[in-house]
Amino acid sequence: MRVAILGCTGSIGSQALDVCRQHTDKVQVVALTAHSNTHQLVANAREFGATRVVVTDEAHCNDPVLSELPDGCALFFGSDALADLPHLEDIDIVLVAVVGAVGLEASYATLKAGKRLALANKEPLVAAGDLLMPLAAPGQLIPVDSEHSAIYQCSMVGEPREVHLIWLTCSGGPFFGCSHDELARVGKQDALAHPNWNMGAKISIDSATLMNKGLERIEAMHLFDADLDQIQIVIQRESKIHSMVEYADGSVMAHMGTSDMRIPIQFAFSYPERWSTPAPRIDYRELGKLTFDAPDVEAFPSLRLADFAGRVGGTMPCVLNAANEVAVEAFLQEACSFNDIPRVVETCMEAHDRMEVSSLEQLHEVDAWARSRAAQVLASLA
Template sequence: MEKRRIAILGSTGSIGTQALEVIKEHRELFEVELLVCRSSWEAMARQAREFDANAVVITDTSHYLDLRNALEDTGTKVFAGMDSVCSLVTGDNIDIVIASMVGFSGLEPTIAAIKAGKVIALANKETLVAAGRIVMDLASRMNVPILPVDSEHSAIFQCLMCARGNKVSKLHLTASGGPFRTWDRESIAKATKDIALKHPNWDMGAKITIDSATMMNKGFEVIEAKWLFDMPVDRINVVVHPESIIHSMVEFEDGAVIAQMAEPDMREPIQFALCFPERLPLSTRKLDFAKVGSLSFSEPDPERFPALGLAFKAMERGGNIPCALNAANEAAVAAYINGRISFYGISDVVGECMERTSYISDPSLEDIFATNDEAYSLSCRLIDEMERR
């Protein structure tokens, strides 16, 4: 495998730090060219030193001087702002862009990288939730591979490698069920953020952990799977699998189901995307089936987890409504983490925002950005109203 030059958008987050762990195991195969974070300048400065990054960008410009001073004795070039990110990802010195920035902010640099013909290792669900048709059409025109990093979509991608042209009947996305899998609705309604942030299987950032607790994360994954694999939403199934050993499954017309299995460790799908189509050794814990013992499955409960149904509803309406879903969820999750609304207030805000956002059946990229602003502002007003009640 030839050496691959990497840009990591969101290097200090969960995916970014684990991507650097993968790169550390195979330093002879990867070169870190660009690191990007929002505000964690101290952590990114340490990463830049360890991996001798060519350039770094901090999108929160108020920390630019801190970062520049921390790296002034190195050869690393320091930039600030989203315009710098969008410019630098197009450079000839980059082969693969790991798109792992949180939320809608990941859309613009991902589009810039696609236009420049970069391979995209996609970990930012919101990019396809908000603008799936636009992104996939652009990637097709530019002949740019989009390699999934989410464990569920990586699993489907790996299973589809066995399809050999045979028609797929259904995709089965597995869900851990999150911290409230066995709780009743009344107890969930009172759940504090501290409990919601304790995911039973995965180590993730705060926003995606809350999305897992509401199951909005799984709804996003359904939308993402539709676009990545060109699959109608009515042929995408969600099944709760608390052990998180089977990461997803592909069902064929004859009833055969192929599953991808591994310990819950994001380094495996990250490395698969970075090394595709090769598989390399990785120091993860390997499956011991005798210790696993048994695997269990159940249907998700729409009464206890209404966010999942909202995602399906958004895709049924189509147009710009999935973008509104995402924007409202970003605002509502932030409000929940800050103690402003209840757990079910998240889905209440999202549902109301979806109903009240101006509908556009075939949105342009400009429409998507306008919808994001409209829905986010509307959600903030709804949250303010909830607080005053």
């Protein structure tokens, strides 16, 4: 299995390489990309013998370390090069693990090229599910999010028409139980401290605001051809149940396991087979308890905004996603408060005139508008 890993120096990409490291007899790493961490990119290329690498931040095109790439390894620059990789004949699977909307073109190109898309970036489906899903043949798009991988696997035991409800699990993040007023006082380091998962900064903040779960709900709507009322969020603090599918007869299939992203990454590579686990196993006799709660929509308004965007559809989810990315980055730079994140998103959504999705070019324009508008809103808050 020949793999391209887009975003190989991030959290998901690094864990994907660990899966490849443990299964060298099954996986060959052909291509790697990074945004700016050229030192780690070169180290990864040398370890795995990659034949192609891409640096998307062209400000790093002259980094001296790039001269240490292995012999025969071709080097490319710019985000456009991401979309070129899936068309190469010696690539079977493309793992899209880049952060944000930049993965949209690569995801589209992968499906158009007929390659398997292991999708760890939820934004392409949130913004462009209407364009991507019609391109995906059965078994071609395998989700890497732990929750969507769980739903995918639980759905394998029944027919789509037999599904009554999808239970999308949520850890509750670091601020479970906090009120909206209490959240006004939290800082960046508080929000980055996820209780169960090892993730990058942007996804950690999304998990703290619960926007991550709102985006995942829209993603699940596209992946599993379900309406939003069929997808309910349930807080599962221990993060040992990764999601559940409830069938018409009352049977519930739950996907359980340790909180380790290498498991869904590996499943996306190995499907329809299962390889030996890359993670420690759980002794369920020692687990103690599993708890369930409902999310607090008043304290976490991002859930309400994502619900609205999912129901309205069209270009509104693209605005939701783009404005959120800008607001989260501002929070990480300590340029706005935690509660300002959903305020910025809501203001942008209120200013947007929804359109039907027609093309990638249209979505790029909407994305750019939303980012510009979000920057204006942030400036007004300063």
